[in-house]
Amino acid sequence: GQSLEQPSEVTAVEGAIVQINCTYQTSGFYGLSWYQQHDGGAPTFLSYNALDGLEETGRFSSFLSRSDSYGYLLLQELQMKDSASYFCAVRDWASNTGKLIFGQGTTLQVKP
Amino acid sequence: DTGVSQNPRHKITKRGQNVTFRCDPISEHNRLYWYRQTLGQGPEFLTYFQNEAQLEKSRLLSDRFSAERPKGSFSTLEIQRTEQGDSAMYLCASRGTGTGGQETQYFGPGTRLLVL
Numbered sequence: 001g002q003s004l005e006q007p008s009e010v011t012a013v014e015g016a017i018v019q020i021n022c023t024y025q026t027s028g029f030y031g032l033s034w035y036q037q038h039d040g041g042a043p044t045f046l047s048y049n050a051l052d053g054l055e056e057t058g059r060f061s062s063f064l065s066r067s068d069s070y071g072y073l074l075l076q077e078l079q080m081k082d083s084a085s086y087f088c089a090v091r092d093w094a095s096n097t098g099k100l101i102f103g104q105g106t107t108l109q110v111k112p
Numbered sequence: 113d114t115g116v117s118q119n120p121r122h123k124i125t126k127r128g129q130n131v132t133f134r135c136d137p138i139s140e141h142n143r144l145y146w147y148r149q150t151l152g153q154g155p156e157f158l159t160y161f162q163n164e165a166q167l168e169k170s171r172l173l174s175d176r177f178s179a180e181r182p183k184g185s186f187s188t189l190e191i192q193r194t195e196q197g198d199s200a201m202y203l204c205a206s207r208g209t210g211t212g213g214q215e216t217q218y219f220g221p222g223t224r225l226l227v228l
Contacts, residue, residue, distance in 0.1 A: 033216075042221045043205075045216045045218070048216070089154070097160040097162075099160055099168065100157070101157070102156070
């Protein structure tokens, strides 16, 4: 089977930096994606890592270590609007449809 | 707004009733997915369409569930004889086939179903 694990909740203050970790167990691996979902909203794509290393997009960065089956999402200069759930996801190796398998999600609460 | 729309946004129904949800993907996207999300969980795959062909269905999709995508445009998901366990958010996502499109799925806002 394929599974992803991430912490259920993280709390941080405005302006701080927070890291959301994700470990995965998969029979095969294309890459790791991150999605953001505000309460009641649609999941929106944030980033994708296929290769080891850090990818930076503005205040958000994502890291992947394929050898450790581990990745993280780094959010800098936290803003109140960053309060949301964050999901890591992988493509299902056993399917050629591109369907995604998601972690349970990490709820980030940003406090003033 | 991702460009994917879903209707209705909310649906309350009584156990045993039938419900139908609609998804309008981004117009140039030929690939469409339905997912189900329960509180505190990530989305779980239900079914996949490439153009009008339904190419994969999850074991989560019992025979009470049916999905269609006539003409490869919008899609509908119907649940017959609803049960309380069907209460969830039903998400639709689409993606194209261009480079970089392998991972990026564009999700709609979902239909939140409550079965009483």
